[in-house]
Amino acid sequence: MLNKYKKEQLLAGIPLVTMDDTHIVLNQMKEYICKITNEKGKGTGFFCQIPNKNINLLITCNHVINEEIIKKNNYIEITLNNDNEKRKIKLNDNRKIYTNKKYDTTIIEIKKKDKISKYI
Numbered sequence: 001m002l003n004k005y006k007k008e009q010l011l012a013g014i015p016l017v018t019m020d021d022t023h024i025v026l027n028q029m030k031e032y033i034c035k036i037t038n039e040k041g042k043g044t045g046f047f048c049q050i051p052n053k054n055i056n057l058l059i060t061c062n063h064v065i066n067e068e069i070i071k072k073n074n075y076i077e078i079t080l081n082n083d084n085e086k087r088k089i090k091l092n093d094n095r096k097i098y099t100n101k102k103y104d105t106t107i108i109e110i111k112k113k114d115k116i117s118k119y120i
């Protein structure tokens with residue numbers, strides 16, 4: 001009979017990470033996480049890239065940026081790098097935006113002119 005640790009290892013197909021590994025991963029990830037501010041309040045999001053299509057995305061929750069905010073607001077403010085850098089992202093700028101209330105998801109295309117490409 002397998003103990004819980006061995007069973008989790010087998011189900012995941014990879015060994016579980018140590019606290020040191022987790023610290024390294026979180027330090028790398030913090031460059032991709034941002035704070036999002038709009039008229040309704042604040043939330044978080046993260047940047048990712050689809051490399052084979054050269055598409056950069058900001059992913060957040062629908063309760064942070066939803067259809068109402070997209071229609072009403074001209075821009076959102078993104079705070080990067082431990083509150084040291086702020087960028088305004090114009091929403092109604094012919095960019096692709098997907099939002100889904102049921103799955104609490106919003107995906108926003110990031111363009112070169114947004115000047116945050118070093119993060120993605």
